[in-house]
Amino acid sequence: MAREAGVSAPTVSKVLNGRADVAPATRTRVEELLRAHGYRRRRAEASRSPLIDLVFHELESAWAMEVIRGVENVARDAGLSVVLSESAGRLTPGRTWADQVAARRPHGVVLVLSGLDESQRALLTSRSIPFVVMDPAGDPGADVPSIGATNWQGGLAATRHLVELGHRRIGAITGPSRMMCSRARIDGYRAALETAGLPVEQDLIRPGDFHHETGYRRGLELLRRPDRPTAVFAGNDLQALGLYEAARELGLRIPEDLSVVGFDDLPVTRLVGPPLTTVRQPLTEMAEAAAKLVLDLAREEGTPTATRVELATSLVVRSSTGEPPAV
Amino acid sequence: MAREAGVSAPTVSKVLNGRADVAPATRTRVEELLRAHGYRRRRAEASRSPLIDLVFHELESAWAMEVIRGVENVARDAGLSVVLSESAGRLTPGRTWADQVAARRPHGVVLVLSGLDESQRALLTSRSIPFVVMDPAGDPGADVPSIGATNWQGGLAATRHLVELGHRRIGAITGPSRMMCSRARIDGYRAALETAGLPVEQDLIRPGDFHHETGYRRGLELLRRPDRPTAVFAGNDLQALGLYEAARELGLRIPEDLSVVGFDDLPVTRLVGPPLTTVRQPLTEMAEAAAKLVLDLAREEGTPTATRVELATSLVVRSSTGEPPAV
Structure with missing residues (x-):
């Protein structure tokens, strides 16, 4: 079959083992052939761990705690635990990270201010692991489900x-x-x-x-x-x-x-x-919305239609504003 | 064997399945009999997931983020991910929590300001899952490994x-x-x-x-x-x-x-x-020390000798202190 796909046997093995270091086009070709030869992956639902992955661009962020609380709220209600990781300032989490996620098979991944590269997306998609970007910075990719603010x-x-x-x-x-x-x-x-x-x-x-x-x-x-x-x-x-x-x-x-x-x-x-x-910015609510969306996507098991939701911001008047000084 | 232990078959099954709702004395009796009959649990090391559990008393705490960062640092260096949970204001995490931890078999558990009840301790101990209390409040149990501050x-x-x-x-x-x-x-x-x-x-x-x-x-x-x-x-x-x-x-x-x-x-x-x-209070360092201690305990697989480490506090002089006003 490796020959039929025009790739090496180790590459087929990598695809089967869910490794990230395979070009997306190659992965797609191999997986199509696997399907054509009657291989079926176990249904994702059955083999999922009771986990949600939450990935931060950097934990230093002053509002990281608000986000953690939101995801934790939704996870607890769904009987899931939250796995926390940090992409350590890189714009996409490292390869090792994607391999680990594929191996632990969470219900889904919430990414904070952090995208995925093409091969990471292909890997998660091939494993039916949905992801949502919680993105107060307002700049997600065009076809990535995301939650932002106005x-x-x-x-x-x-x-x-x-x-x-x-x-x-x-x-x-x-x-x-x-x-x-x-x-x-x-x-x-x-x-x-x-x-x-x-x-x-x-x-x-x-x-x-x-x-x-x-x-x-x-x-x-x-x-x-x-x-x-x-x-x-x-x-x-x-x-x-x-x-x-x-x-x-x-x-x-x-x-x-x-x-x-x-x-x-x-x-x-x-x-x-x-x-x-x-x-x-309703950060906790935004994180809750992102976690709920990812669980919805996990249940439907389909490819999501691109979703961009913006939650409303609101002015909170305290004591640092008043009339201008008389001139 | 259930009869020999003087317990019901469902109870033996609970012990085998690592459920928390078994009295500690009963669990000990059943496990002794299992050993006497030649049952051996798989070595813990081999079957551990690449995870550390971090449990907060409440995530509201103003310094939760400092602690998360410390555990995350140690976990990343060890190639592990952090599972975060909250005991939601209860003094010990709920039963479901202990069952979930036993099922996912992390390398260890870091508890923040939160103890374990006797049956939870027995459950984790029986599964060779070590735990350490990171306890800036300075009030751990007598024989619990813990990290505090002076x-x-x-x-x-x-x-x-x-x-x-x-x-x-x-x-x-x-x-x-x-x-x-x-x-x-x-x-x-x-x-x-x-x-x-x-x-x-x-x-x-x-x-x-x-x-x-x-x-x-x-x-x-x-x-x-x-x-x-x-x-x-x-x-x-x-x-x-x-x-x-x-x-x-x-x-x-x-x-x-x-x-x-x-x-x-x-x-x-x-x-x-x-x-x-x-x-x-060196909260990040305290959390790092707690995570390192729990990984040390995981490697040794023995019962820890009670350990209480207090890291040094230090005065940081900024601008809110000065000489008293002249009278």
Whole structure:
């Protein structure tokens, strides 16, 4: 049969053993031949372990815990346990990882901010192991089932809130431009200014990377300007807290001298002084939705139609926003 | 054989199938008879899955992520994956949990702040699945291998730091009195005062529960006193942040009017204003040590000698402590 497929016997053996180091086209050809020769894989349902795999791009993420909790909730209700792994900063998990997953046969895989390469996808698909990307960054592949959040709406709501309080000079700190969620948030900010008839001043939009330190440095740049903004949309919560530090250093009070809005609603935002007005991403609910979708796909056993669901963000008003200072 | 053991056949079957709902004495009797009749369990090593189980008392814990990272580090180096579960607020994980663990045969189990009941211990022991308690609360059973931290030393170092800055009226907020770590920290606080020749004023020691809200309420009580303390050892970081809020509400500046020391060194302590002086518990290292210990036990396959390791805490001085205000 190896000859018929035009491949070596070891390659057929690799396909049978579910190894990842086989080119997708080769795998497909071999599996077609196996089917033609009457080989049937055991039905996946019967041989699945009571596990869901949850894979993080990096566990360092400030909101990893919210995601773990969501997947854990769904797994517990379904009588499953969660296997946690980290793709350790690589954009796709390593080969060993895919082989391990294929060997343990979980009900499905939830990937956080992390894609799969073609051979990994082919391997999981050939084993009927479905996967869903939980992707707050908003940039999944075209045909990958994914759960995101309404980032554009969030940026719009954050900025509208500031406009409605009376602010006219509103700065912004962006996230990395390669992340779609970051672009969407800033586009929402722009739309809020434009629909309010306010100018979008390019000088007041500073490039960030979603880290605390950058919020501090970009904050100092914005707040040291003679015509400093009276409010800043900080792009995310960590940058908002960096901005807090910059304001403290310059002797500016929040919200009396400066209003600040974050994005994410990390647990820490309730604990800081003053508690932060922010846009809530429903991270736990997003993770729950991703885990439920993957279990649905496991039950249906079919190829999923591409699914992209965005859950709603919402503005949470706390104490870091108020009217602009009287001039 | 069931008759010989004085038990029912279904009970023998339960023991063979590794179910948890068998009295420990019964299980021991049945297993002794099985051995006497020449039954041997397969060597554990051969049949182990490439997994480590990590069980939390509750995932809500602010430091759960630090622990996950530590276990994940050790697991990755050993080519293992981490299965995460939550005992959901119960003091021991549920029966279903123990059965699932026995069925998946991990290399070992790391329990966080969570014990096992007698039948669960017997079940894991009978399957050669070792377990270690990672226990920052400092209260494991007498013969359970566990990794903790030097809480008493930490309370001592925190309070000495305040004494050395010149503070004479130093308040404290405790944790729950049922937790040994809480008692140890406050005993360290007392020892620091006594060795410095300062009085221990019972009125300045307020009962807490390690939550933010309690830090706020106990903080208001302490700071509204006419003879308010110039410094407070807050028991943990969350209570310290609650105390920040109380100080803000009363218009007291940190550290000019009030010095504050926390305990734990959560990531958030670097982000708050001002950054918090605190006692670092090396949570990631503690989790790594627990995971390494459990893998050592798995290799040796013997009954562990009781092991209690405490890793050192250390004072991290940031900006929330300074000299007392001039009177």
